[in-house]
Amino acid sequence: MYYRHNLDYTYPAKSDEHMITVKHLRDTHFDENYDYIPRGFKGWFLRSTFWLLGNFLGVPVCAIRHGVKVYGRKNLKKYKKELKGGAITISNHVLMWDFLCVKNAIGLRQLYFPGWKTNFEGPNGPLIRWAGGIPVPTDNFRAMAKFGRAMDEVLERGDWLHFFPEGSMWFYYPDIRPLKKAVFQLAVRHNKPIIPISISFRPRRGIEKLFGKKPLADVHIGEPLFPSKELDKNEAAETLRRDAYKIMQEMNGIMPGDPTYNEDQSIENYKSTM
Helix, strand or coil, rough: CCCCCCCCCCCCCCCCCCCCCCCCCCCCCCCCCCCCCCCHHHHHHHHHHHHHHHHHHHHHHHHHHCCCCEECCCCHHCCCHHHCCCEEEEEECCCHHHHHHHHHHHHCEEEEEEEEEEHHHHCCHHHHCCCCCEEEEECCCHHHHHHHHHHHHHHHCEEEECCCCCCCCCCCCCCCCCCCCCCHHHHHHHHHCEEEEEEEEECCCCCHHHCCCCCCCEEEEEECCCCCCCHHHHHHHHHHHHHHHHHHHHHHHCCCCCCCCCCCCCCCCCCCEE
């Protein structure tokens, strides 16, 4: 059975509900006029600068802070040719810095990611934006349409997108919550592979106990999943979602027959296990 910590966290009742609050510092109109992907020299310069800082400062610091160990990089090398035209990575959302854990796993690739718009209006908003974050609007249909075109643009030019399809971050949560459908529909529409990544935890041992009480992070990379061309789009997306969920659970050591093994993808039905 996989490691389950005894940290004093109270997790929300609903699986996509946020358990953090963000200090509001700025009002930003994420509407149809917002530049979801920064353009021009300024956009390129800041994006490149944060790519350098993220890969050569942020990733090593994160690795030390969380004791990150990565497993399964061979799955990226094995499918190098198939991934050349872009891909979508997904992972559970369990740390403030887990995006850096993902970057550690996949290497130096450019990586964009949609994010909770509240984060972009808080203290770390500029950092998140220039690190590749794209805020998810909720204002109106036209804003959502422009956001969707930004997602399309990233994939059409062969870049990589990362999603946290559980929908919210729960600190050190050991189980995999239901995955939202949209990311898998996007993969089917663009015929892009899904790379399942899961983060599990291990207890501190020996000298590691001197540096904190919180568990350390293991990052697992699964083999890419490819959209079926034999099924209709809805069935293909649901198959991807089901297969990714199963793989993510099993990479975390959650196997059929375990008390917390789950096959139900309903957010409404999911009950927190800790």
